[in-house]
Amino acid sequence: MQEIPKDTLTLAQQGDIRAFEDIYRTSSGFVYTLALRVTNNRQDAEEVAQDVFLKVYKNIRKFRFESTFKTWIYRITTNTAINAAIRRGRRAMREIEYNDNIQHTHGYEPQQEKIEKDEKEQIIKSMLETLNPKQRSCLVLRDIEGLSYEEISRTLKININTVRSRLKRARESLLALRKKGVIKNVL
Amino acid sequence: MYCKKIHALINSYIDGELPGKLKEEIRLHLESCPGCKQLEQDLRALVIKPLKESSLKEPPADLWFKIKAAIEKPGPLTSFVDQIIAGINIVFPLRKPVLAFAATVLITVIAIVLAIGIPYNSRETTAMDLAEQAEFIYSLDDAASVYSGNGFGLGTAIEEFLL
Ligand SMILES: [Zn+2]
Numbered sequence: 240m241q242e243i244p245k246d247t248l249t250l251a252q253q254g255d256i257r258a259f260e261d262i263y264r265t266s267s268g269f270v271y272t273l274a275l276r277v278t279n280n281r282q283d284a285e286e287v288a289q290d291v292f293l294k295v296y297k298n299i300r301k302f303r304f305e306s307t308f309k310t311w312i313y314r315i316t317t318n319t320a321i322n323a324a325i326r327r328g329r330r331a332m333r334e335i336e337y338n339d340n341i342q343h344t345h346g347y348e349p350q351q352e353k354i355e356k357d358e359k360e361q362i363i364k365s366m367l368e369t370l371n372p373k374q375r376s377c378l379v380l381r382d383i384e385g386l387s388y389e390e391i392s393r394t395l396k397i398n399i400n401t402v403r404s405r406l407k408r409a410r411e412s413l414l415a416l417r418k419k420g421v422i423k424n425v426l
Numbered sequence: 427m428y429c430k431k432i433h434a435l436i437n438s439y440i441d442g443e444l445p446g447k448l449k450e451e452i453r454l455h456l457e458s459c460p461g462c463k464q465l466e467q468d469l470r471a472l473v474i475k476p477l478k479e480s481s482l483k484e485p486p487a488d489l490w491f492k493i494k495a496a497i498e499k500p501g502p503l504t505s506f507v508d509q510i511i512a513g514i515n516i517v518f519p520l521r522k523p524v525l526a527f528a529a530t531v532l533i534t535v536i537a538i539v540l541a542i543g544i545p546y547n548s549r550e551t552t553a554m555d556l557a558e559q560a561e562f563i564y565s566l567d568d569a570a571s572v573y574s575g576n577g578f579g580l581g582t583a584i585e586e587f588l589l
Contacts (some may be wrong), residue, residue, distance in 0.1 A: 380478035
């Protein structure tokens with residue numbers, strides 16, 4: 240995610256709704272993706288994203304530019320998403336399936352391409368389902384959002400060695416599952 | 427024996443998160459050890475690649491309007507304060523609005539402190555940590571059986587190795 244210009248943040252801090260909308264337009268995809276991958280549930284992700292932007296709106300005056308805005312909003316998102324995932328719990332998590340391709344694909348798409356996309360999406364979902372929300376946060380911040388270990392450590396407020404070991408464990412367990420064929424290998 | 431150290435560091439290596447000297451040491455080992463090279467390739471192809479290639483998802487188009495509507499409608503706190511002011515005016519018809527306001531602020535602050543002070547989800551968090559540890563032990567066992575017959579590197583191996 241691109242950093243938000245300081246002027247925009249300052250305007251938003253003064254209550255300028257258009258500046259806040261700019262912040263939303265720049266960051267909503269990143270916030271929603273992070274929320275979706277940590278909760279692994281589309282309904283929850285939408286609620287989390289809404290909650291995150293309301294929290295940002297209410298608390299933006301307290302943002303002191305000590306951390307980057309990106310770290311700040313990712314932190315609010317992971318905390319909100321982890322809590323949502325914990326609340327839902329494993330049982331309910333299986334009940335509601337999401338399929339992003341239906342909702343977010345625009346226009347015509349060749350059938351073969353769509354099938355491949357669906358399979359890839361299913362693999363990601365199955366992979367993340369085997370991890371707990373804290374492991375998911377770490378993995379998603381690294382491999383999907385592209386944060387460095389240092390940035391993850393600041394976002395999650397955990398030691399950098401905890402980032403190392405949490406990522407290591409998450410990836411090892413995913414690899415073991417994929418090698419056993421628990422998660423279909425189509426790629 | 428050396429391969430165990432490589433296993434402990436391979437993820438940091440792939441992520442470019444190791445100091446130069448260590449990075450070079452691992453690169454050289456990977457050139458000469460088919461087992462570790464395979465592990466690197468598997469991690470990249472089966473775990474990291476699908477995640478990296480997954481596209482950014484956009485929230486539903488109407489989300490912004492929901493957020494905007496929630497911002498623009500009078501917040502629950504405002505109406506709560508209004509209600510308290512109304513209540514105070516009924517119970518203590520204070521002549522000075524300043525006093526009524528001060529009393530309102532005091533009551534609101536107490537209400538907020540009470541609301542925030544209750545750690546309503548701390549029990550869930552503890553359960554989560556325990557679950558994470560259990561899962562970790564399970565995953566170690568799992569990963570170990572895939573890549574080495576005995577004693578896979580523990581989570582602390584990296585810290586020890588780097589110190
Ligand atoms: Zn080796």
